[in-house]
Structures are given as structure tokens and as C-alpha cells.
Amino acid sequence: MDLKDEFALIDLLTCGGQSTHWQRERGVGVGIGDDAAVAGISPGCSLVMACDTMTQHVHFASWSMRDEDIGFKAMASNISDMAAMGAVPRYALIALSVPKGTDEARLQRIYAGMYECASAYEVAIVGGDTTASISGIVITVTILGEVEAGRALLRSHAKTGDAVFVTGALGGSAAGLALLEHAQRSGAAAEAAIQAPLLQALALAHQRPAPQVAAGRLLLRTGLGRALNDISDGIASEAAEIAEASRVGLAIEEARLPRPAGLDAAAQLLDTPPLEWMLYGGEDYQLLGTVAKEHVHELEAAFEEHGLKLYVIGYATDDFSGVRLLRADGTVEPLAKRGYNHFATKD
Amino acid sequence: MDLKDEFALIDLLTCGGQSTHWQRERGVGVGIGDDAAVAGISPGCSLVMACDTMTQHVHFASWSMRDEDIGFKAMASNISDMAAMGAVPRYALIALSVPKGTDEARLQRIYAGMYECASAYEVAIVGGDTTASISGIVITVTILGEVEAGRALLRSHAKTGDAVFVTGALGGSAAGLALLEHAQRSGAAAEAAIQAPLLQALALAHQRPAPQVAAGRLLLRTGLGRALNDISDGIASEAAEIAEASRVGLAIEEARLPRPAGLDAAAQLLDTPPLEWMLYGGEDYQLLGTVAKEHVHELEAAFEEHGLKLYVIGYATDDFSGVRLLRADGTVEPLAKRGYNHFATKD
Numbered sequence: 016m017d018l019k020d021e022f023a024l025i026d027l028l029t030c031g032g033q034s035t036h037w038q039r040e041r042g043v044g045v046g047i048g049d050d051a052a053v054a055g056i057s058p059g060c061s062l063v064m065a066c067d068t069m070t071q072h073v074h075f076a077s078w079s080m081r082d083e084d085i086g087f088k089a090m091a092s093n094i095s096d097m098a099a100m101g102a103v104p105r106y107a108l109i110a111l112s113v114p115k116g117t118d119e120a121r122l123q124r125i126y127a128g129m130y131e132c133a134s135a136y137e138v139a140i141v142g143g144d145t146t147a148s149i150s151g152i153v154i155t156v157t158i159l160g161e162v163e164a165g166r167a168l169l170r171s172h173a174k175t176g177d178a179v180f181v182t183g184a185l186g187g188s189a190a191g192l193a194l195l196e197h198a199q200r201s202g203a204a205a206e207a208a209i210q211a212p213l214l215q216a217l218a219l220a221h222q223r224p225a226p227q228v229a230a231g232r233l234l235l236r237t238g239l240g241r242a243l244n245d246i247s248d249g250i251a252s253e254a255a256e257i258a259e260a261s262r263v264g265l266a267i268e269e270a271r272l273p274r275p276a277g278l279d280a281a282a283q284l285l286d287t288p289p290l291e292w293m294l295y296g297g298e299d300y301q302l303l304g305t306v307a308k309e310h311v312h313e314l315e316a317a318f319e320e321h322g323l324k325l326y327v328i329g330y331a332t333d334d335f336s337g338v339r340l341l342r343a344d345g346t347v348e349p350l351a352k353r354g355y356n357h358f359a360t361k362d
Numbered sequence: 363m364d365l366k367d368e369f370a371l372i373d374l375l376t377c378g379g380q381s382t383h384w385q386r387e388r389g390v391g392v393g394i395g396d397d398a399a400v401a402g403i404s405p406g407c408s409l410v411m412a413c414d415t416m417t418q419h420v421h422f423a424s425w426s427m428r429d430e431d432i433g434f435k436a437m438a439s440n441i442s443d444m445a446a447m448g449a450v451p452r453y454a455l456i457a458l459s460v461p462k463g464t465d466e467a468r469l470q471r472i473y474a475g476m477y478e479c480a481s482a483y484e485v486a487i488v489g490g491d492t493t494a495s496i497s498g499i500v501i502t503v504t505i506l507g508e509v510e511a512g513r514a515l516l517r518s519h520a521k522t523g524d525a526v527f528v529t530g531a532l533g534g535s536a537a538g539l540a541l542l543e544h545a546q547r548s549g550a551a552a553e554a555a556i557q558a559p560l561l562q563a564l565a566l567a568h569q570r571p572a573p574q575v576a577a578g579r580l581l582l583r584t585g586l587g588r589a590l591n592d593i594s595d596g597i598a599s600e601a602a603e604i605a606e607a608s609r610v611g612l613a614i615e616e617a618r619l620p621r622p623a624g625l626d627a628a629a630q631l632l633d634t635p636p637l638e639w640m641l642y643g644g645e646d647y648q649l650l651g652t653v654a655k656e657h658v659h660e661l662e663a664a665f666e667e668h669g670l671k672l673y674v675i676g677y678a679t680d681d682f683s684g685v686r687l688l689r690a691d692g693t694v695e696p697l698a699k700r701g702y703n704h705f706a707t708k709d
Contacts, residue, residue: 044408045514048607050446050592051412051507053514056403061391065398066455066504068493099397108413110457110502146415150497155457157413157504160398167392167400245397260395 052141086128101235187220189296213277433475448582534567536643560624
């Protein structure tokens, strides 16, 4: 696009998203419109940085997400990376590449979703870049946050004997995507079937994940959280990362894994083992972490006091390395570090 | 790509780029390998943030840049945004989207170029994301820097009566690209012709721009710099941004515009008015700024002392708004806020 177009497009997309006053109250000195943004970091805090890309036909398609959802989720997945460090998300930059001729209203809806998620988490969108792509929309969000110096919750902090926890139900996002894909392939009847509220809630888990910033902060502030990851790639993979980085083994008990309402109904409808979604599904954006065994009750009480959920699902051990699943039938199965193949059908 | 591929690819691309020790000495607490990176910001400083995307077939092609150049320039254009604020660049994140089946050696070369530029400017590459694209390579670099709180050099800081300066020659990048395009279209003879050292230097200006961080810092540290922009979109456009943001008019004198060696030879060879490249060419990554008239000599002396270049090319005025070019023949011409259409030929 030419320069004039680019400036006009940036105005169109960002105008009214967050006021200068709103941003100023959240530490922004210079927002969108100069070579770079300038903003404050709290004294005593370190900078926390991450970025994530969402690509059309790879991470989303017209049948899996509305435009607003695409923007919301692009922001949410980044905010989740801050939660996974125990950090406070503060600022975001948006790099958007779009094919020439893309409907501006579509981009406005994507941006509206990004602003909706960002504002809900007090994140100021302070800049970005808008360029032409050859094919498909590519959205890269960079998130900047802060954490008390030396206190970030790393995946390498698990210790033998720790309890392993998650902050919410697993497999909802993958089940939701599978339902959406089923409706797309099988037409109107299937689409009607997934209008049932429980199944709709699973679709929503895929489209509008809720990053667990409050849980991450509580784990850090109480001083009780040790290792921490967010579940972007499935619990099997995330657990393997903690196990590897911390040089411990992690035992996960199948019977303790929290499952979302509707998961079994969806599994029956689609003739899929629900455990596949729960272990390898990914994009649940819950937190997976460890806490010293003797502090479990204290942490559970703190979570309950703050209206947050915590499920103990296993323990860290030096009896083995890697991750093992203790099946409900008493057998033990090593878990592969693999993710779920999200997209079978193209847009 | 599946997870295992992604982890292996990240290792391949980042291994040996910058050692943990090197990064630690530059403030990195947690680098690549956790959900987010954690790093320090100097006390009393604000965070400075920007990102820029380079897209295959839009910003680069196999005939215009070697793979190492692509990586180098993606990093350099971002570092230049820090220079344009008077900031110190410190950390970078890389989001790389590549079509399935892209040669890994090619990605290694792109990364090598990014590391080369980053390390030369003391920038630690601390994270990123690697995803599949449908078509073409898309590289988004996010750069984080720091600046003394309240002292960033903004484009809105020009005042009537200020002198307007640039830190180096203009039009080299656009002329270099035009030469490369000519060689691509016209074959072996043309390619031989542009092997002449002067013309090669122009190609290099396009492929390996040098961000002016030292000049930006000097403008800030001396307290003499007022408005500042980097020339990514051509001086006509950048001057218009300063004029608009500062609510002044800028008069630019054609006779004072510094031109790179070889520009006239290239213009003759390609039958192109060199002024077109100088005004609208963009990607020179020099700094364009203003300084109070009474401080010009002091600033020139400071630049000379540090081995840096400074060319006064005009002045700010309230006689008109926008940007006007004072032609060598005595006529005056309003300058349009437009950029140069970089790519006519496809890869």
C-alpha cells in the first residue's frame, strides 16, 4: 500500500480504540504516531517481552473464528505469556500484514477484538506496523510487561516432590475447534447440533480464551508458585518443557485432569477420545505449574479467596525423567512431547 | 510445522548467535526458551518500543538482497527507530513466518544477518515466534530500547526558526535498488556495469543501511536536538510528518541536500532525475531533525568531534504549513507527502 493509504488505514484502525487519557493513566508517554512509543516501567521491575504470530489458513479461518475473535485471540495468547511469567502485561505492538484489497471493515473488526481484549487486561496498544502481504492475513502481537526484578516464574523452577497444578479445564479449545470443523464439513444439521449451549461454550474456549493473569500474579505475590508455563501447545508438551528445564520427571494423573462441561458430549458426537484433546489440544491458555507439597493447602486457600481455580493433577519426581501419565486403569504411559495438528480443513 | 520441528528450528537458528554470557552482560535475565524474556531497563529510563515488518516480494526479493542482507536490514530498520527517538536500542524479538519446505540454510543465513546487525549495535535477541506462512517469508522485528525519562526526541518538537538537518546522504538506497532492478531486468551486461565500486556502494546502501544511533544519542545528550525522525519513507514524507506534528512549515533547500557518491552516474545510467531518489526514495535510515538556529555551530562541532556528519538543509518557519522545496533555480515547490514505489519487478 502507498504511504497515504497506510497512514489513513492506521487512523481508521486505531481511532477510538483507547483514548490518550486512558493510555496516559497506564504509563504511556508517547503512543501511536512517532517512530517509536515511549512508556514507563515501575521502579524495581524488569521488562518482560514476548511475541506471537497468528496466520490465516494456519491459525484461523473464516469458519473457525469471527474477525473480532481473531483479534481478541491474537492479543489473549500474548497476554497469556505474561501470565506464565507471573508478570503484569502493560503494552502491546501490532504488526499486521494484509493482502492488497482486503476489506477495511474486516481489519476494523480484527482491531476491535484486539482492543477489547487489551483493554480488559489494562494493556495499552502503543504502536505497530501495517504492511502488504502476498497471501493471507498475518498478525504478530508483541507484548511488554513487567515483573518484580528476579522474581519471574520460570519453567526451570520445579523441584522434586512439588505438586503439579493447572488453573482450569483442559481440552476445551481443541474440542471447540473440532466441533467448528465438523460443522463446516457436515453442513447445516451439524451446525444446528453445536448450537447447544455446552458445545457453544467449547467453541468459545477456542475463540475467546481467557489468559490467567490474576492467577499468575497470585502465584508470584504469595511466593508459593515455582515453575510456571501457559498451555499454548497442550499440557503434554508444556509439562515436558517444565520437566526438561527443571531436570525432574512429572507424573500426571488422568483422573485428576479437570475437563470442561460438554467435553464428553463433544467426544461422543465426534467419536474422539477426549484425552487426546486434553493432553495435546493446546490453546487452553490455562497455567501449568508446580508448588512445594507443603504449601498446596495455603495456595488453594489463596486461590479460593480470590475466586480463582486450582487443580492439583500430579507431582514432580526424580524417579524418572520426562512426563508420565498415570492412567485411570492403573497403567503408566510416557507422554510424547507433541502438539495437536490444529488444522485439517482449509479456509 | 509441528512442535518438534519448531523447537529444533529455533535451536538451529539461534544457537551460537549470541552467548548467554554476552546477553547477560547486556541486561538479559531470561533469554530465548521460556514463555517470555526478562531483562533490565536502566533506572530513570523509559521503555521505547517499535516494530517493523519485511515481506518477501514486497520489501525484498532474491535479486535485490542476499539472505544475510534481508536479516541485517530487518534488524537495522528497527534499530533506526530507536535512533530516531534518541534512544539506546537494547533487546529484539523476531517473528518469522515461512512457507513449509523453506530451506533451513536460507533461514540460517537470514538469522546470521540479524545477529550480525544486532550484535554490532549491542542489541540482544531475546525471543520470538516461528510459524508457517502460506506464501512468502514475513519477518517482524520488535525492538525495545530505553531513553532518559521525558527526554525522547519527538517529531512534534520543531520550532519556528529552527535549522533543519540530516545526518547523511540521501537517495542512495533508492538508487541502489533501481540499479539492482536494472541489472535483474537487463541481464549480464547491466550487471557488469553496476560492478563499478561507486554503484556497488549504492546497492550496499539499499542492502546494509547503517542506523544512526550514535547521532541520535548525541542529539539527546547535548540537549541540542529538537524534532527527530528517521528516513524510512523518504525525506519528503518524513519532513511532512515533522511539519504536521510540530505545526510549522519546513523549507528544504535543494542545493544543500547531501548526495552519495555515484548518484549522478546512476541517474545518468538509468535516465532518472536523482532528486526523485533523494526526496522520495526512503530507506536511507539517516536522521532528519531540527536544532535551534543559535545552536547549529555548537551541534556541528559536537558531531565533528564524534566523527559524525551533519548537514543543515533548511529551516522551520511559520510563513506556510507543510514542506516546500527551494529549487536550485530559485523556484519554490510544495512537496507531496508521498513515498517511492519501491518494487516494480517481482521476484
